[in-house]
Amino acid sequence: MKKQLLHAAVAATLLGAVSMAAHAQNIAVVNGQPVPKARVDMLAQQLAAAGRPVTAEMEPQLKEEIISREVFMQEARKQGLDATDDYKAQLDLARQAILIRQLFTNYTKTHPVTDAEVQAEYDKFVAANAGKEYKARHILVESEDQAKKIIADIKKGAKFEDIAKKQSKDPGSGANGGDLDWANPSSFVPEFSEAMIKLNKGEMTQTPVKSQFGWHIIRVDDVRQAQLPKLEEVKPQIVQQLSQQRLQKYQEDLRAKAKVE
Template sequence: MNQALFPPVIVDGVEISASSIAAEAQNHAAPKGKPGLAWRKAARALIVRHLLLREAEALGISAEPRALGNGRRETIEDAQIAALLDQTLEAEVVSDEDVKAEWERDPSRFKTPPLWEASHILCETEGAAKALIIELNEGARFGDLAKEHSQCGSAEAGGFLGQLSPNDTIPEFEIAMSALEEGAITQTPVQTRFGFHIIRLDAKEDGRQLPFEAAQNRVREALERAAWVQAARSYTSELMDKAQIEGIILPAEAPKKETAI
């Protein structure tokens, strides 16, 4: 991105540098050939961050960074922003009637997760996997080839992986597995960071629709989350409306309807 085409942004006399916006733009998607869109998204994000931090400091809000898992912790600034929003926002209360109405709008959205039983053969090279697929199509036994050739610990069990739920495997594997019919084998090796997989779907069970009693907590949490997001959007828009912003024209953010699913 050519930073010379995009000036710094000034928020109430404080500069947000072009280099900062360019770095932030890497986190915002935009159509190919339209870097200005990613730039505006990044600028808006940094403007909002600046205004929230300034508001937290004005209110004397401090916060202890929380652990995020995997040895990571949030930054002091992120902790301040979270504390500000927790203290300031007043989200719309979600009533029992709201929850029931949201569920009745389309009950089929609320289901148990699907389940799969699958086996695989893991090969180091694509060529080796393709050769085994030919053997399988000619009648070779999947379990025998898995025991002899698979580079996975499941080889001893004939490649059987057991019962799998969403997110139990890496995305490429799950996408290929879930597209299969029961008993079918992938006809093209599935490449992941571990190597090349031949996948057989042994059984599958589609998610079952949940009754209201089982789904209501999930619906309530989603509605409360949507109400919080709307309150945060309104709050940040108010801060931006009060600020003097130079160097960029930001169109008003279109209102978005938040739904439970």
């Protein structure tokens, strides 16, 4: 009899321990259905991935959200909505999206961008943007005659900035008196760049410059050596760009190799 009582006590203790462990893995039991803590963890991960890290103060809100979802899901099943064709079609699309996202995430994780690749991309950027930068202004008009008249007016004393605000077709720079800010010559169309780099500080084109956008009057306000960011400052952007390019190439390769009939 004592042995039987002992066995019963041990069994009760073990059952209690198992029950406590199971309860620790769940945040609640809704209508007899356990709600696992893993759902809260997954929701927190999704929010963090979207740029909204979960703080300790937010955890009760996440728990209530997961419990509410369980309540609503149970009611939907009770009404038989999980058996409808519309639900099944949407579920199939959702499964595809999740699996594809996992595929791309795994590819990015297993094919990281190396420091050597980042350095090579940065060197290309430096080579393309090194040299001089120009702080220029321009006035863009539709006809050559109009541009010639503006040049003549400026020579007579009219203010470049005022004419740009009133007559320039370029709404972005026109509102700022034609100001294009500091830029590398490669930022502009070839005709514009070729005319601009011939000017010294304070000089204006003496004849209109034609481009695909119309006729330009260009003035250079200042010239300096290019101010390029250091590698450490742009490394995250370079990594992201190279990762996206690599992932796009992977997608294109998969599509090209697929047998589609």
